[in-house]
Amino acid sequence: DAKTTQPPSMDCAEGRAANLPCNHSTISGNEYVYWYRQIHSQGPQYIIHGLKNNETNEMASLIITEDRKSSTLILPHATLRDTAVYYCIVRVANTNAGKSTFGDGTTLTVKP
Amino acid sequence: DAGVTQSPTHLIKTRGQQVTLRCSPKSGHDTVSWYQQALGQGPQFIFQYYEEEERQRGNFPDRFSGHQFPNYSSELNVNALLLGDSALYLCASSPGGQTQYFGPGTRLLVL
16 A cells, blocks of 8 residues: 655644645555544544545545645634544555555644 | 444453454445554554455454454454553444445553
8 A cells, every 4th residue: 555644743723724735656546545534532534535636525625636646635614623633545445455554644733 | 324333432451361342334334444543643454354254454463353244243352462452443344445434443451
């Protein structure tokens, strides 16, 4: 599985957009980019995923570069409840062998 | 629709003992994966079950074993517990290899 690199920590002001970067330069053509977040030792919460195109859902937007070597998760209007550890992972989907390899993630702190 | 559920929520064991953790997947999900998360680290993949068979395994010793039942629920067994086995154990379910959804985890403390 391809590895990902994320900054260890980031701050964001409440109400502003939070942009979380992720590098995955060794991603394979059949690997998706997934984002999860984990709030204080709860189970990781699925946020969004994509293969090539940018994706948006009710929680966030995912921007994937054209060469697919990096991506950015955007929380458009961060709230205090968005304070969490955010994990970017790449994994094969559409098979029965899609394990997820987590790094240490980015600790996002949203400040009032 | 209930999400992934795990039991128990917390557990305390002593070194050398054995433990069994349980997981019920989301409705419609047939694949279950188990992860170990030590304090301050990301989850580490233990193994994945599909059609009642172990399909993939991470870098964990044979003391870690599992089972999947016909209703897709799963158990994680750890024998001969070590202090280093203290961690949050997470179960994730998915429909095949699609998006994994995680349960709340079981916090295991080995004394």
